[in-house]
Amino acid sequence: MSADACLIAPLTMPKVNISGLLMLYLVRLTLCLRQIYAKCLPVLLYSTEACRILVRDKRSPEFTVNRSMMKLFRTCSANIVQDCLKFFRLLPIGNVIDIRTARFLENFIINENYVCRLFVRNAKCSLDKIFSMYSDTIQVVSTRNLRSVISDMCFG
DSSP states (O other), X not given: OOHHHHHHSOOOOOOOOHHHHXXXXXXXXXXXXXXXXXXXXXXXXXXXXXXXXXXXXXXXXXXXXXXXXXXXXXXXXXXXXXXXXXXXXXXXXXXXXXXXXXXXXXXXXXXXXXXXXXXXXXXXHHHHHHHHHHOSSSOOOSHHHHHHHHHHHHXX
């Protein structure tokens, strides 16, 4: 090959579709976050639905999840983590705990076990307390309704 041929031949770069790579990264990140919320969080939050927990006990899993998300998103800002969780439509841990507790209490109330029947009034009172925390204008009557109200509050 002559020197003229080298000057005439254009430099060929492999075509890289940046938007495709970005979409692939976002899909993988979304799947990773969904797996964390579907598989890891239920183990972390297992006892929170049946036991009475304090506000500080709710903050402990929030701290763990926020630190994990900071590592995943490679940031040190809690605000960025909260924005990313909103972008991926993932509820804050405190709200997830309230939804899980309400679901547990609903199942507890309809249980036919005689021991459970002794505590139905306490369970209804606790369930009403959870529902009243989120019902400003909308009457919350079920866990499904509670989840939609919380999602509307978080994601607008």
